[in-house]
Amino acid sequence: MLTVSTVNVNGLRAAAKKGYLEWLAATGADVVCLQEVRAEPGQLADEVRDPEGWHSAHAHSAVKGRSGVAVLTREQPTAVRVGFGVEEFEHSGRYVEVELTGLVVGSLYLPSGEVGTERQDEKDRFMAAFLPYLVELREKAAADGREVLVCGDWNIAHRQADLKSWKTNQKSAGFLPYEREWLGSVFESGYTDVVRALHPDVEGPYSWWSYRGKAFDNDSGWRIDYQVASEGLAARAETAVVERAATYAERWSDHAPVTVEYRD
Amino acid sequence: MLTVSTVNVNGLRAAAKKGYLEWLAATGADVVCLQEVRAEPGQLADEVRDPEGWHSAHAHSAVKGRSGVAVLTREQPTAVRVGFGVEEFEHSGRYVEVELTGLVVGSLYLPSGEVGTERQDEKDRFMAAFLPYLVELREKAAADGREVLVCGDWNIAHRQADLKSWKTNQKSAGFLPYEREWLGSVFESGYTDVVRALHPDVEGPYSWWSYRGKAFDNDSGWRIDYQVASEGLAARAETAVVERAATYAERWSDHAPVTVEYRD
DNA sequence: CGTACAATG
DNA sequence: CATTATACG
Numbered sequence: 001m002l003t004v005s006t007v008n009v010n011g012l013r014a015a016a017k018k019g020y021l022e023w024l025a026a027t028g029a030d031v032v033c034l035q036e037v038r039a040e041p042g043q044l045a046d047e048v049r050d051p052e053g054w055h056s057a058h059a060h061s062a063v064k065g066r067s068g069v070a071v072l073t074r075e076q077p078t079a080v081r082v083g084f085g086v087e088e089f090e091h092s093g094r095y096v097e098v099e100l101t102g103l104v105v106g107s108l109y110l111p112s113g114e115v116g117t118e119r120q121d122e123k124d125r126f127m128a129a130f131l132p133y134l135v136e137l138r139e140k141a142a143a144d145g146r147e148v149l150v151c152g153d154w155n156i157a158h159r160q161a162d163l164k165s166w167k168t169n170q171k172s173a174g175f176l177p178y179e180r181e182w183l184g185s186v187f188e189s190g191y192t193d194v195v196r197a198l199h200p201d202v203e204g205p206y207s208w209w210s211y212r213g214k215a216f217d218n219d220s221g222w223r224i225d226y227q228v229a230s231e232g233l234a235a236r237a238e239t240a241v242v243e244r245a246a247t248y249a250e251r252w253s254d255h256a257p258v259t260v261e262y263r264d
Numbered sequence: 265m266l267t268v269s270t271v272n273v274n275g276l277r278a279a280a281k282k283g284y285l286e287w288l289a290a291t292g293a294d295v296v297c298l299q300e301v302r303a304e305p306g307q308l309a310d311e312v313r314d315p316e317g318w319h320s321a322h323a324h325s326a327v328k329g330r331s332g333v334a335v336l337t338r339e340q341p342t343a344v345r346v347g348f349g350v351e352e353f354e355h356s357g358r359y360v361e362v363e364l365t366g367l368v369v370g371s372l373y374l375p376s377g378e379v380g381t382e383r384q385d386e387k388d389r390f391m392a393a394f395l396p397y398l399v400e401l402r403e404k405a406a407a408d409g410r411e412v413l414v415c416g417d418w419n420i421a422h423r424q425a426d427l428k429s430w431k432t433n434q435k436s437a438g439f440l441p442y443e444r445e446w447l448g449s450v451f452e453s454g455y456t457d458v459v460r461a462l463h464p465d466v467e468g469p470y471s472w473w474s475y476r477g478k479a480f481d482n483d484s485g486w487r488i489d490y491q492v493a494s495e496g497l498a499a500r501a502e503t504a505v506v507e508r509a510a511t512y513a514e515r516w517s518d519h520a521p522v523t524v525e526y527r528d
Numbered sequence: 529c530g531t532a533c534a535a536t537g
Numbered sequence: 538c539a540t541t542a543t544a545c546g
Contacts, residue, residue, distance in 0.1 A: 010537080010539075010540065011539085011540045011541065013540090013541090014539080014540060014541085036537085036540090038540065038541060039541090063542095064541080064542065065535095065536090065540075065541040065542055066535095066536075066541080066542095112536080112537055114537095119536085119537095155537095210537090210538075210539095211537095211538035211539050212538050212539090213538085215538095254537085254538085254539075274530075274531065274532095274546085275530085275531045275532065277531085277532090278530080278531055278532085279531095300531090300546090302531065302532060303532090327533095328532085328533065329531075329532040329533055329544095329545090330532080330533095330544095330545080376545080376546060378546095383545085383546095474529075474546090475529035475530050475546095476529050476530090477529085479529095518529085518530075518546085
């Protein structure tokens with residue numbers, strides 16, 4: 001069995017002080033994808049950057065304290081690639097991928113936006129550039145006999161079942177019609193939304209709750225963290241859970257880990 | 265008896281959460297001078313800005329989160345004046361004074377500097393401008409039959425006895441020869457350093473300890489908070505203490521209150 | 529080392 | 538509501 005977790009840690013240094021390391025020590029995952037590390041490798045304590053028993057591949061942003069993604073693997077990767085070949089995003093700390101046996105795993109932190117801002121324009125440009133890359137990646141991996149898994153915070157809820165307050169958020173960044181369509185086009189290009197495929201008929205499970213108000217207590221969340229798998233891998237998915245409880249005792253992120261087990 | 269306290273609170277909002285309000289409720293002072301309020305009045309909770317049983321006069325900086333001084337009095341002032349008439353410092357939140365019966369009390373936050381920086385130039389300009397004001401203030405108050413008391417963080421240690429590490433700080437801002445001479449000229453212009461006058465032969469008592477390292481535990485401090493009184497008032501000073509213990513249990517500032525009792 | 533701000537989410 | 542950066546002290 002291959003177990004993969006993905007979680008936006010909202011600042012790895014802060015998360016490490018509050019419970020992330022205990023979660024990591026207890027997880028049975030073989031691969032962990034992290035987003036919003038928000039630190040350069042040199043700013044991280046050794047046991048946070050390279051935890052005992054893991055290989056780690058980090059991609060940080062040129063802007064200090066922003067974004068930052070990583071992939072932790074129990075197996076030593078045969079290759080690590082930072083970015084996806086589009087100049088604007090090469091040093092933005094938004095994508096890193098590693099090659100494992102029969103598998104390419106990417107950790108993605110898609111830009112978050114606000115309607116009418118330059119941040120949203122950046123998100124739009126990222127989406128436009130990333131879709132062709134996904135297609136190309138799948139084709140190249142297939143030629144090498146590898147499946148593809150892109151985990152991360154996509155900052156888009158796909159459908160009404162993917163956020164509690166869908167009615168009031170129809171004009172909100174992250175649930176705009178064109179963003180939803182774009183994510184749909186990802187799922188139509190040979191990739192599967194693994195959690196939704198295993199749980200087609202439920203609301204959620206949400207993976208992000210605002211720190212404001214009582215969003216977490218009321219489970220007023222969004223499902224914006226996905227495991228997006230090529231079809232061969234998606235067919236092997238057996239269980240999928242959002243580890244909401246992982247952040248119960250002391251909440252160490254506003255996101256919860258999304259964990260999937262794939263048959264060998 | 266007239267009891268006056270002065271304390272640099274290093275952020276009144278933070279101090280209020282950590283013990284300042286309890287200290288204020290317990291103090292027997294008639295007048296309390298505050299420095300480094302670091303908030304506009306509108307940013308302060310009512311009970312912090314205008315504590316029950318006190319009249320308050322605030323002067324905040326045009327730059328948010330910087331400086332800010334206040335005077336709390338049990339007696340209602342007959343006048344409140346912000347600044348000392350020098351344009352550069354009129355909106356800097358560094359000086360406010362109130363008129364009481366037979367007394368003018370000012371709360372001063374003299375700029376802190378670093379050798380070779382524009383901040384130090386600003387400190388120099390402030391010193392140059394403030395000394396003539398002190399002379400004028402004393403003369404005008406005398407004509408009205410009032411004594412003068414200027415309390416605050418002067419950001420200068422006068423003599424070797426006024427800081428623990430005087431040997432290693434001879435080229436440090438706050439203990440530069442010309443700063444010490446300037447403060448000496450204040451004390452020669454008809455004002456008295458009340459705490460030193462009552463305790464001429466002791467090291468300290470220090471009123472500020474860096475938050476860095478073990479400065480507080482080692483009493484490696486500086487005496488930079490003064491009560492500077494006109495001669496008639498200085499002659500009435502009976503006791504002077506630095507309330508180091510006030511910040512023991514939970515340290516609510518890097519400075520401690522300096523409290524003096526004056527006979528009626 | 530700690531309090532503020534600002535930007536980001 | 539939280540993390541981070543930076544300025545200031």
